[in-house]
Amino acid sequence: MAHVSPATLSRRRFIGTAAALGGYTILHPFSVQAAAGQAHLRILSTTDLHCHVYPYDYYGDQPSDTVGLSRTASIVENIRAEATNTITVDNGDYLQGNPMGDYIAYEKGMNEGDIHPIIAGMNALGYDAGTLGNHEFNYGVEFMDKVNAGAEFPIVCSNFAHSLGATPLEDELHLEPFVILDREITDGNGESHPIRVGLIGFVPPQIMLWDRSHLEGKYATRDIIQAAEAWVPVMREQGADIVVALCHSGITPGEITENMENAALQVAGIDGIDAVVSGHHHRVWPSGDFEGEGIDQEAGTLMGKPATMAGFWGSHMGLIDLLLERDGDGWKTVSFESSARPIYQRGEDRKVQALVEDYAPTLEATAEAHAETLEYVRAEVGTTEAPLQSYFAVVSDDPSVQVVSQAQAWYVTELMKGTEWEGLPVLSAAAPFKSGGRGGPDYYTNVPAGPVAIKNVADVYLYPNTLQVVAIKGSDVREWLERSAGIFNTITPGEKDQTLIDPTFPAYNFDTIDGVTYQIDVTQPPRYDGDGALINPDSHRITDLQYNGAPIDEDQTFIVATNNYRAGGGGSFPGADGSTVILRAPDTNRDVIVRYIVDRGTISPASDGNWKLAPAGGATVVYDTGPAALEYLDDVKSRGLDIEPAGDAPDGFARYRISL
Incomplete structure (x- = not known):
């Protein structure tokens, strides 16, 4: 067919497309059955x-x-x-x-x-x-x-x-x-x-x-x-x-x-x-x-x-x-x-x-x-001594999320100098953006050790968010984490092979907060539903929440580095509705990570184990992730997670069994 402009094509296609193509097509029954009028x-x-x-x-x-x-x-x-x-x-x-x-x-x-x-x-x-x-x-x-x-x-x-x-x-x-x-x-x-x-x-x-x-x-x-x-x-x-x-x-x-x-x-x-x-x-x-x-x-x-x-x-x-x-x-x-x-x-x-x-x-x-775009994403910014991968990011503290939190905390600590907020404890909230789900079994961050390019940073941090900082109380830190913990289904103690992750809960709303330590008790029902509404006011999944080795002070003010989406109310997180923002940075979170890597030259991403799933009376749960996760199984087991392969899962995923 001769080349025509899009505008001409737009007009032509609405009037007898099949005829224009010479009739070598099978028409839809509606086209065949249509009578006069x-x-x-x-x-x-x-x-x-x-x-x-x-x-x-x-x-x-x-x-x-x-x-x-x-x-x-x-x-x-x-x-x-x-x-x-x-x-x-x-x-x-x-x-x-x-x-x-x-x-x-x-x-x-x-x-x-x-x-x-x-x-x-x-x-x-x-x-x-x-x-x-x-x-x-x-x-x-x-x-x-x-x-x-x-x-x-x-x-x-x-x-x-x-x-x-x-x-x-x-x-x-x-x-x-x-x-x-x-x-x-x-x-x-x-x-x-x-x-x-x-x-x-x-x-x-x-x-x-x-x-x-x-x-x-x-x-x-x-x-x-x-x-x-x-x-x-x-x-x-x-x-x-x-x-x-x-x-x-x-x-x-x-x-x-x-x-x-x-x-x-x-x-x-x-x-x-x-x-x-x-x-x-x-x-x-x-x-x-x-x-x-x-x-x-x-x-x-x-x-x-x-x-x-x-x-x-x-x-x-x-x-x-x-x-x-x-x-x-x-x-x-x-x-x-x-x-x-x-x-x-x-x-x-x-x-x-x-x-x-x-x-x-x-x-x-x-x-x-x-x-x-290919030239842009291939530009190198530094080196990583360890892989950055997210195959187990929603069941264990994760190095790909850790590097985001570290970069944000580094950036914000510098920005707070000379301000009224200098000296307050700085925490950092980050989520695993690529963790399978509807994206499929290949939708995970997987950056090998070695040179880090912009494409790798974009792989770790998908969205063009800008960094923002909120000032909240310790009680808000706890509720923020309770909101995140809604990603887990409620697990019955002692029962075998229960599904751990709620597939309707987006991973980008699973914030972990670096700078505090805590456990998540999945035997308790979620305190918040998927839209952030309080549904179980007597339930508390976040246990043993500590700062500097002591129980968190619910009235202490904390500085939390996050992004504009979360700080402005995205996800309906307690303490983050736009009113608590103290700084709107000019840089994207992704640029902050690039600056952090350039500043360090070489990074050594590793989990610090600041959060984990609490024991559940010997229950076992199943967790589906990408097949390539097997390469990193020993690493996640070394962080204290009792996990083993459990065969294939639907839609190309691999299944793992976790003992709690």
Whole structure:
């Protein structure tokens, strides 16, 4: 097929794609069955790309068949060929998430007129619309605006504003709340008809906490449900035949609550919305990942509406098929299907098998940025005498987390000199960001002993957080750790082979605090739930909490080094709600680690064993981690953990048995 511009492709693909490709495709049944006055519309979606254009793991500096818009784009092109009419949308979190994103933001920069590589890749594929995710704000709104200016498609968001009015319709929004695409749609008789497809965008209101340093005092967010209930009728009044919600929000069952973070299910229940594209959760829908009232796994619906969630990093393409029928001068949905198409599968031998090849235009559009990113991540900053790995980071004090804590404490101790805070005890909070879970059995930090490059530091500390410092009481230190300890299931003393880790608890909320010593008693129920709400006020998992070899003074003031996400309220940790911040550093946590390594020249990361799991009456628990963990088993056993291999676990993981 002759080369055409993305804009031309966008117009052409909506009118008889299969015919344009010469008819060498099998059409979807909706396209085949559509009668006169009926038409098949496919809504293709991506979400949570996080700047993954190339099928490449920049942290491991090697190709990867599990990521990349270039792979997802191949599915998009194939799916377009199976239907008479399609639109392609993105659901946000496209801008940040790997070293390419950081390289552009922190090293190369964006000048007026520059096209960001993720946008270049999306333009090459020819998107019709997109919305914002929470990570679009990580580098600041000005940077985000420069990036979005290069998009050859509209980006909409109905609940991010410069200021809020008395009603959502009076908010001073930063972007247009929605777009209505005027298209021609081909019916089952081959005749073209006008159709107006409305797309509205939503972002979690929690961005005001997560990126407080960029947003506070300048911007505001509106509750997702309030915005939807106000704007969807406007879209209908303006002639939208079909309304699709681009909801960068996860799926959580239950009643509507104010400022819900994960509201895709509740959005689906709003009158006037025909379909929902969700995300943010980094999971897949339809699948067995979600259940509850209003969630139909078999039908792939939320509140009876077709919905999709396309994984993360390009792992899947979301697909909603609508069979439409003329209703007077407009269109209505008479049947639908939803699915998520993967770019890879894992075989019985645990090896990843690619299901698609690359879409060349996305690679060509971003080749220069890819080469520059490789040069950036390969720059060496120092040496490590011991490996930095996170395979056992949630069951034992860990060297990869330790080096983060040490770097933060070193940096903050220097910053406190000459201030009113000098001389107070400095603690440091850090979490294992890469610890398997939904990321898969290869999603762990694994930096061998030897030279340390920027890619290795980025592997240890994934996010472009900035360092912040809070001043809290000893009692808050205890509660902070209690909140973290919610990652563990409640273990019955003496029982065998109980599952230790709650898979719904994100590892980035498992803070350990260096500078104190403590044990975690997992036989007690969690004091806080996964959202940080106090649920068992009489339960205490944190035992033997000491500072300098003595029980911690609950009234003593401690300085805690952390990041802007946590200090600003991310994760709802006691003592960290934004009001306790005493310093907002100009440097990212990752830069602090680089400076620490450069200052030392050579680091010797090792666990100091400041925390451990308390005895549980001889109970055994099972813990799943990556197969490569076996290489470090002797090391973790030397730290006092009674652990042994226990065979294979599902999805390519390895299982271990721990005696408590």
